[in-house]
Amino acid sequence: MAHPTETSAVRSDPPAERGGLRESLTVLRSSKTAMVGLAMVSFWVLVALFSLVSTANPYAQDGSAPNAPPSATHWLGTDDLGRDLLARVIHGSRTILILSPLSVLSAVVVGSALGLVAGYRGGIVDEVVMRLLDAIMAFPTILLYLIIIAALGASPANVVLAITIGGVPGIARLVRSLALDIRTRDYIYAAELAGENSFYIMFVEILINARGPVIVDSMLRIGYAVFSIGALGFLGLGLPPPSPDWGSMIARGRSFLQITPWAVLWPALAIASLVVGLNLLADGLHEESVRYQ
């Protein structure tokens, strides 16, 4: 057993350097669950990409066709302002597929940094960081979002900020627990003996080796973020009108649910299929990576 004080300690290769992209793809391909999830997510990614070239205008109001049922002109029908629901669902996918990963990515960056510092440094640093994060976690997540959006106003940047702040404590806790475990490994002692600085050890040695659980967690968090953006839109605190935000589409259509259910049906199906896809992808990856290891 190597020990930091032993000069004979040999730096062992961390597992991260053995796998790589090919290994990840192997894990992915070997999981049917993950492949189904990937297909569903890919569908929405393609829809979002299609919105870049689509000429359908999600804002165009057809005064002669409010709340119109699905037809040859409007495949999915129209909302109460006569706007084409298909165009709005398509353009809404782009918004949600940009904001959700972006908010999770920023939460991962901040949460990982805090978790690494707390887990690797320990002591008073750990105490201070974790208690601060506990304070944030004490707020119910949706309430935290409401407070932030109500204070700063509804905009894409503020939605990302709110979801980031809401996600940081959970990610930091995860990374901290992984860091607490990994910092006792031989290769960390070896790196310390080799004179590597703390930044290198935290972000190269520990974080790289913690990536598996963090990636799976992030996948799930993207799904939560989709939900959160939808919920904020539903509560009128998401993207400002007339953005084709799926949550606000549901909120708007809810008033007419009994007479024109399609205005709610399509954005609700969109959110559900994207979240289910992301969850299947995350679950499949998790199960297969555990089995593989």
Place this chain on the structure above:
Amino acid sequence: MEIIRRQKKQGYEHPYVPELKELYRQGRISRRTFLRNAALLGVSVASASAFLAACTTQAVPTVAPTSPPPTMPPTPTAVPTATPVPAPVVKRGGVMRFAQRVPGIDHPARFSWGDESEICRFSIQYLTYTDRNNITVPYLLEKWEASEDLKTWTLFMRQGVKWTTGETFGADDVIFTMNEWLNPDVGSSMLGLFSNLSAANVEKVDDYTVKLYLDSPTVAVPENLYHYPGHVLDHRTFEGNWLDNPVGTGPFIMKEWSVGERAVLEARKDGLYWENGADGKPLPYLDGITAIDLGGDETARVSALRDGTIDMIVLMGVGYQVAKELTGVTIDPVTTAMAPVLRVRVDVEPWTDPRVRKALKLCQQRQKILDLAYFGEGMIGGDFHVAPVQPEYCPMDPFPYDPEQAKALLAEAGYPNGIDTTLTVGTGWADYVSFAEILKEGAAPAGIRININAIPNDSYWDVWTTCEMGITGWGHRPLAIMTLPLAYVCDAEGVPVSWNESGWCDEEFSQLLDQAVGTLDIEERRDLMCQIQTIQKERGSVLIPFWKNQWFVFNPKFKGIQAHPAQYMDELRFVWLDA
């Protein structure tokens, strides 16, 4: 004519009444205008109706020959009466449950929302009552008289009215209540309506007569007495919080008030209520009324009505779209002077320039806004705060949609590349959000780029007088001369009055408004209103694309329910359950 002559013999008649009759005989004013103004001058509605009937038998035209505006509501065919005539056969018993916010309250004079008065009005009543046709009639008053100069008003109390304590209602109660209104420490909005009256100028003539000596002529005193904080209080028992001792003259007694949950009223059983029903016994017919707080979500209200959880709801939004598809309910619509008012702060660039304000007005596709935001259920507005249902209304065409002219106006004002602006709107008001979205699309070709800032309704009330551009819902008032001084004038120092949310003051407008408030002659007042409307339309600070309809939706087992444009339900005392 005999009826009219007899009335003259019996007592005072305002000098303008004969002229009013002559105007009607000549067909220069409508039936509704005659009734409203006659009632306002103290002529009983029964007498006025008799005069109208006499004119009709003499083949005098019943409708003014001047063409009504295309958006004018139809003249009511039924002659309004002071006391609605119930169905000939009535039944007693039953409880009505209706959806109504139950807010925290204390002093009725301090009410600042109609919701606060909505439940109390079954127990504490008003001196006057303005009915669904905008005709004001005596309520706790028996009658009133106005001096020729409209500065002295004599109020005659109804005799035989008893408080729920058994004490007699009279002049002392009215003077006590008015002193509360006029006391700045109480903070009543009635003080604004009676700014030309001081407590010292309220005189008790006898136990049932009070005289008001106003500093300036006011034609709308009876209407002002029905303003929602104008509940008449018992001078013997009221000590600041009505719920501590809920004494009233009304047909119901407050039994429970749970904020945010419900309010329970029970029928008065002492047999002392002053109005009798069709069966000759004191009202009400119902055993009780329960107000259930379902929040502000109309969809939830409609669902509760459909499920039978409640018996009546009032709708003024998207809920109507669902309610009209329901079977087994009765819907009574009413045209109102409620409107979404988009206003700009005239002290914020670029809205300081009237040309920019006019450019924005030219960007409204009014019919489209009405059709899509309010499903066509209302009347087109013309950017002046005078509604077709209000008697002063001067028919006037609104600006057409003309983005090219708007663009030219912006260029003339120094904005050739257009302007960027932020429109704040409450997310809970779906029709206002839709209005904002349609305006945004319509304004884009003119170069007005609108960013919509949607915030929670509660947050909107924090910024409604300060945000650069916002949409505020203004409630129904029977007279435009009640609304305009609240929202579009400044005080003597030039400071906008507290509800002047746009900060807009116009000297000529204010002068004309002062004249209109004190002008009795209908045609003269209408001429003044034409000028007032033109000023507000051309250089005012608001966009009013439409006026809203409103609906009372109820279980048809309840008979006698009538929608009221201000949502007031005083007439539930005449409602009975056909179980």
